[in-house]
Amino acid sequence: MNAPRLGLLLDVDGPIASPLSRTIAIPSIVEDLVALAAEGIPVVFNTGRSDAFIREQVVGPLLAGGLAAGGRVHAVCEKGAVWCSIGPQFPDGMGDLTVAEDLALPRDFADEMRELVRQQYADLVFFDETKHAMVSIEQLVDVDSAAYLARQPAFDAQAMAALERRGLGVRRLDDVRPDEHGAVAWRVDPTIISTDVESDRSGKDLGAERALELLAEDGDLPLEWRTVGDSRSDYAMADWLHANGHRVAHVDVRPADGVPETPYPVLTAPDGVIHDEAGARFLRAWREGRSDSAV
Structure with a gap:
């Protein structure tokens, strides 16, 4: 060939x-x-x-x-x-x-993010139920981009806090510093239409x-x-x-x-x-x- x-x-x-x-x-x-x-x-x-x-x-x-x-x-x-x-x-x-499966987030974290969306962000985003490993929160199609981006950092901070409460290493995508153990397990990656929480190896x-x-x-x-x-x-x-x-x-x-x-x-x-x-x-x-x- x-x-x-x-x-x-x-x-x-x-x-x-x-x-x-x-x-x-x-x-x-x-x-x-x-x-x-x-x-x-x-x-x-x-x-x-x-x-x-x-x-x-x-x-x-x-x-x-x-x-x-x-x-x-x-x-x-x-x-x-x-x-x-x-x-x-x-x-x-x-x-x-x-x-x-080794790249999948803990199920209880996904459950907490789903509930967070339901209680505080349902007018802005939806929880993507189709993901197998990542946890993704996506802007509703009928929501203005500027309105979404203005509130996205608040959700991202809550997602990071939820990971940290579980004792998991975490960083944002633009933070190249490892945690104190020299390796990061998970990261929060905001895009223009979503926030993904994923394995740091992804x-x-x-x-x-x-x-x-x-x-x-x-x-x-x-x-x-x-x-x-x-x-x-x-x-x-x-x-x-x-x-x-x-x-x-x-x-x-x-x-x-x-x-x-x-x-x-x-x-x-x-x-x-x-x-x-x-x-x-x-x-x-x-x-x-x-x-x-x-x-």
Whole structure:
């Protein structure tokens, strides 16, 4: 088997699904993903979302769009804690699910967060019942973004306090300091639409590692990679690939947070185009074999 010309490692919220509707709102995204998979291009969704979300919002549209059996399409969910293969040969389009139980939060913590949402934040967020390992609290679609972001820090502080009461090492994503024992068990990771509480071993880098393990089972690895995301934490995909000897460029579809110095190219869409509109432009260019600069 010849090595594919390209491999895609894709965050879902932002580059693929609209952060407003939480659905694939641009039809060409489905068309191009189906066409790339048919060419033999590996496509792996590397996301903090649950397998249930991927099944409904990503796999369903791909199947309806004609995704063929035999494509190298996979999902790594909950930042590396859950993974499976995708295709019409599987029931509901998804193969057997693997869950890393050692990355799952204590059940009593999840119960406390569910009750906290019910009592104090039900007008703002919902508790994601579909997660197997992480605990995720997500902004309601009809809530204004500014209103959500104004109250998010209060919830994050309560989540951290709940972990600390249990004697668990904890940090926010932007705090690189370990606890006094030299290791951190859990972290609180706020995004523009949610807060995830997760194992400190979870992350887009672990997702990248899982992705290559899945692809090693079904064919040759690609000659080069494109990773795509909308937050600084998504750069970890390209960081891991580069550190492990793979050619990679990262596409940042929301560069407003600032583009860091990296040892690999970072690509952005022109004219201020962001989120899924930017993702759609790059997918179409890759499908047509155009250069990254021709989006």
